[in-house]
Amino acid sequence: MGQVAALSLSRLSARCWQRLLWPGPARIPGGLAARSLSSMATSIRFSPAARSLFDEPLGIAVQGLGPRQQVTLRASLRDEAGELFEAHGRYQAADDGELDLARCPALPGGSFSGLEPMGLLWALQPRKPFWRLVKKDVQTPFRLQLEVLEGHGDPPGQLLAQAEHERLFLRDGVRRVPVREGRIRATLFLPPGNGPFPGIIDLYGTGGGLPEYRACLLANYGFAVLALAFYGYEDLPKEMKEFHLEYFEEAINYMLKHTQVKGPGVGLLGFSKGGDLCLSMASFLKGITATAVINGSVANVGAVLRYKDITIPPLGADAKRIKINKSGIADIVDVLNNPLEGPNRRSFIPLEKAECRFLFIVGQDDHNWKSEFFAVEGSKHLQAHGKEKPEIVCYPGAGHYIEPPFFPMCAASMHLLVGKPVMWGGEPKAHSEAQRDAWQQIQAFFHRHLNGKPSGTTNKL
């Protein structure tokens, strides 16, 4: 079992005992989320006070402590399945009894240490092993609970203060529009106003369903974003057997016909399996100006890909190359064949046919597959065909699931294609920093190429 999961289980007894004493955060009536139920002395200050967007930094301070008083701050939230995610930090107040996480480092012994103002969020970990924080209903917030507890004991001492803060996904005025047009099964997020807005199509990977949370967070920054399901959702194919690009072509045409989407082309944002689908869309379909891939493959994987009379077979894999790491979890990083060798080359996506700009976001500790190798070989392939060199941004210590900022890193979870939990790679702090930078890189890339705006970031390799 993953170390993190084991930690959650081993501490379960202690926490259960603590929870028996305190049945959990009291619901605060009237939405005064930031007001803390506390003794007169100690109070919690969030900035912004009551609610903020999930991908925004959150200021956290505690007032009214004793000079240099030692306290434990414990953050928690329950996802929509009711699963609990927790993190704690050990702190010492300043001489004036104030504790501001932007200025005060966390001490060793908590979920994180050092000066980490957002550590209580990015270090959240599930009690349930192999569980990942996802947001299914983006119209409701995650309710973050924060407790201030006396001392650094385990279990910690008495409750000094508690407060709740809402982490939202939809900025005021952003519209959520279910799309059931033709075969398309999607959700369109539109910024406030009439636009037209630069359009992006957002694809997740293996797992099916219709994850909307990255699309809606991106729409908060002025893009019209279509979260597109492509299997395992409503009347779409139940399994990942074969994909027809004509389905994705419908989605592109839907966006380009939309009065609030700015042409002449759209952007594509794909993660994991969604990444190679975006690369295939860019290679065979028209109307694409910019394609960003997060830990994607430059070979078609996991299912046959068809477009008109063209067929691209999925890259071969060998289950015998599945390793078991020291925690007993499957490591599939070597499972796929090399798409540069022999018959595997038939799976290599013909990127040279694309007429768009590319951005590859790479977690260098990705254990789903060799994302850096794929990005570098994709770059070589494009340049060998006289195409622009793509942007490649590599993040040391980042794993496979590079999500929007402050999503806690998922070390391992069920891989629906492999049929067992796999390790995704990454080290939590480095992974969190990668998520924050990648989010800026992706927005700058799309603003630059869909809007012609100068970007504020540099290209790192």
Ligand SMILES: CCCCCCCCCCCCCC(=O)SCCNC(=O)CCNC(=O)[C@H](O)C(C)(C)COP(=O)(O)OP(=O)(O)OC[C@H]1O[C@@H](n2cnc3c(N)ncnc32)[C@H](O)[C@@H]1OP(=O)(O)O
């Ligand atoms: C063997 C050797 C061969 C190997 C070949 C390898 C080739 C490699 C090539 C290919 C490589 C591809 C590379 C890649 O793409 S790697 C995978 C990349 N993953 C993604 O992009 C996420 C895609 N989307 C989803 O996962 C779903 O949409 C979610 C989960 C967001 C909701 O979707 P939906 O609303 O439909 O959810 P459900 O309630 O019906 O659950 C369905 C199942 O999902 C599991 N789940 C749900 N929630 C969580 C959670 N919070 N934590 C952990 N697990 C969770 C759970 O097992 C559940 O099953 P069950 O527990 O209910 O039974």
